[in-house]
Amino acid sequence: MAMADSVKRPFLSLLGGFDCSGLAAGTPASTGKARALMAYLALQAGQSQSREKLAALLWGGRGEEQARANLRQTLSVLRRALKATGREWFRMEGDRVALDLGDADLDVRRFEALAAGSATDDLEQAIALYPGELLEGFNLAEEPFEDWLRTERERLRITATAALEKLITCHIGGNEPGACIPAATRLLALEPLREDVHRTLMRAYAAMGSFNLALAQYRICGDTLRKQLGVQPEPETRALYQDLLARRMAPPAGQSPVKVAPFEPRPQTRYVKSDGVSIAYQVTGDGPFDLVYVQGWVSNLDYAWDSSRLSNVLHRLGSFCRLIRIDKRGTGLSDRGTGFPTLEQRMQDVRAVLDAVGSQKTVLFGSSEGGVMCMLFAASYPERTAALILHGTYARGLWSPDYPWGRTREELEEELLAIEREWGRPADLSRAAPSLIxxxxxxxxxxxxxxxxxxxxxxxxxxxxxVEIDARDILPAIRVPTLITHRTGDRWVKPEEGRYLASRIPGATYVELPGDDHIIWGADSDRLMDEIQRFLVSAPPAPTESALLTVLHLDVQGASSGRVKEWQDDAVRQLRAADGEAIDLRESGLVAAFRQPSQAITCAFDLRVRLHHIGLDVRAAIHVGECERQDGVYAGAVLRLAAGFADCAGPGDIIASRTVRDLVVGADLSFDLRGQLDLPGIPGPWPYFSIGQS
Structure with a gap:
């Protein structure tokens, strides 16, 4: 809420987490037990507590003597830390302890006082002070304290619910339907099964002329009830939905028609099998270009239409393209629980969808992590790629000395903890879309x-x-018209990462747009759509002389002249089964090309086993890079590097370059660093790894 900006920071905040202006993070005074002691004493309204009770509350699993010693030490650390504020906060009276807040501001105290009122401003401020539950994310693993905390959390949640109900009533009574929308939305976050609140939101949206949002709210209500209770909405809710549907189509006599975006039913969701996995996709629009939009992280094809902002962007894309959207395996409407996906698998999922809709050549539009897969597709299948568009995309997820914009391991772990802690709550858009916060x-x-x-x-x-992805080595192999867009203030993926892509992809066009939003449906989305449309109209045809290929270089040791045909026939059958093509087949080995690294790895393992059975040892190396083909002749540094890696392998070894390792993240394989290769005329060094099956 906007009101939150005007609320001053309390001395001690316990709602939505723990924050004390007198305690520095990371000090001994900020340990879990110290914060728990501060919180417990703060909520006792200045009443003293016995040391015995406090020791049992926070150190119940220790002996009494040890628990009391821990309490003394914690109190001592807190008192020393808080002395910098210029006053004594703890009252010690014999065996009893109290936290003397005096006039200092405690967010819980102010929240309860404001929530008890009835004035709209007081209630707005109260809700602004309740960003989350008491000590949100806090887990002390001390059952007496956890029991107390559960009781207090429920008490304050009920207080927040009551305040929101009063606030909604105030706005409805004041004939301010739009003003009650934030409060009703917030109340549903606390109590998602409240049909009366769903109906309030539906009526409020309709009163504002947003009939699509009102109808979408009914779908949200129905989905929630079905998933959590296995029931349908109440008759009153269904009747309201039918009434709003009719009013949207034909406003009552005497009223001017409400100007809303044309209602369109959700497009049909279809499925295609890709390696046994069902991939969901939707097709909308009828423009002259086929465009596949691959979103980052996670997605849901149906739920996307419930956002007026995102649906407007999708309609805009569909105005100049035939828009093809997919839910990647493991997300949304596609099969879940499919294991850890690899970039290859997701790339093949896109191919399967394109085949299903009859698209021979398409524009690939990827945002964030989805852009990485689009880059691999464009490099691997230039003959099926009309153009490549990347927005807010990166080349590598983790920090390295030569890629200083990635996340550190520590930052990654903090992000994962935040996802676990906040999942399902009102989304924190401070980094994804600051304009919508x-x-x-x-x-x-x-x-x-x-x-x-x-x-x-x-x-x-x-x-x-x-975040584990590293696609830097494939960037020079992208030879299709490429547009890279990035927001100057993007807080998820730094603009330097977009500039890095533009400097490594041959002929790429880079457009840096003003703004801070990472998502494509944030502020000024029309400007982004304008850039995409302008680029597609003017982009030259994509050349297809070269492509990203995986090269397998395999040496066969110990083959007598009489056994050459035997192992070669076996090798050709294995290549055919793995969709590989022989570039060079000779008595002492072979060189083969594949579209996917996993195909080459599987073929290498199979050949090693088969040839070992007939008494032959092999050593093999696999590398991914740009490869040119003219008149049936292959050329490129990838061939020299694969041969160089093979020379480093011992009998029975299967060696892979770092590029191969980075492109099969998620596969059931292990990679052990063996060394690095330097070849004259090819910038290096090139680390290489032995491949094992986990």
Whole structure:
């Protein structure tokens, strides 16, 4: 809420977490037990507590003597830390202890006082002071304290619920339907099964002329009831939905028609099988270009239409393209629980969808992590790629000395903890879309969108997977017309990362747009759509002389002249089964090309086993890079590097370059660093790894 900006920071904040202006984070005074002691004493309204009770509350699993010693030490640390504020906060009276807040501001105390009132301003301020539950995310693993905390959390949640109900009543009584929307949305976050509040939101949206949002709220209500209770909405809710549907189509006599965006039923969701996995997709629009939009992290094809902002962007894309959207495996409406996906698998999922809709050549539009897969597709299948568009995309997820914009391991772990802690709550848009941070409608929709896109555990796994990607080595192999757009203030993916892509992808066009929003449906989305449309109209045809290929170089040791045909026939059969093509087949080995690294790895393992059975040892190396083909002749540094890696392998070894390792993140394989290769005329060094099967 906007009101939150005007609320001063309390000395001690316990709602939504723990924050004390007198305690520095990371000091001994900020340990879990110290914060728990401060919180407990603060909520006792200045009443002293016995040391015996406090020791049992926080150190119940220790002996009495040890518990009291821990209490003394914690109190001592807190008192020393708080002395910098210029006063004594603790009262010690014999065996009893109290926290003397005096006139200092405690957010819980002010929240309860404001929530008890009836004035609209007081209630607005009260809700602004309740960003989350008491000590949100706090877990002390001391049962007496946890019992107390559960009781206090429920008490304050009921207080917040009552304040929101009064606030909604005030706005409705004042004939301010639009003003009650944030409060009703917030109340549903606390009590999602309240049909009366769903109906309030539906009526409020309709009163504002937003009939699409009102009808979408009914779908949200129905989905929630079915998933959590297995029931349908009440007759009153269904009747309201039918009434709003009729009013949208034909306003009552005497009223001017409400100007709303034309209602369109959700497009049909279809499915295609890709390697046994069902992939959901939707097709909308009828423009002259086929365009596949691949979203980052997680998505839900149906739920996307419930956001007026995102649906407007999708309609805009559909005005000049045939828009093809997919839910990647493991997310949204596609099969869940499919294991850890690889970039290759997701790339093949896109191919399967394109085949299903009859698209021979398409524009690839990827945002955030989705852009990485689009880059791999464009490099691997230039003959099927008309152009490549990347927005807010990165080349590598983690920090390295030569890529200083990625996340550190520590930052990654903090992000994963935040996802686990906040999943399902009103979404924190401070980094994804700062322009929408005060828009509770958008925050609630986005939280629902995420919940319907993946489970918390899957969301965490997919986030970690996306950060482990490193696609830097494939960038020079992208030879299709490429547009890279980035927001100057993007807080998720730094603009330097967009500039890095533009400097490494041959001929790429880079456009840096003003603004801070990472998502494509944030502020000034029309400007982004304008840039995409302008680029597609003027982009030259994509050349297809070269492509990203995986090269397998395999040496066969110990083959007598009489056994050459035997192993070669076996090798050709294995190549055919793995969709590979022989570039060079000779008595001492072979060189073969594949579209996917996993195909080459599988073929290498199979050949090693088969040839070992007939008494032959092999050593093999696999590398991914740009390869040119003219008149049936292959050329490129990838061939020299694969041969160089093979020379480093011992009998029975299968060696892979770092590029291969980075592109098969998520596969059931292990990679052990063996060394690095330097070849004259090829910038290096090139680390290489032995491949094992986990």
């Amino acid at each position: 005060d828009d509770m409608v958008e925050r609630e929709w986005f939280a629902g969108y995420l919940r319907n896109s993946a489970s918390p555990a899957d969301a965490i796994s997919l986030w970690r997977w996306g």
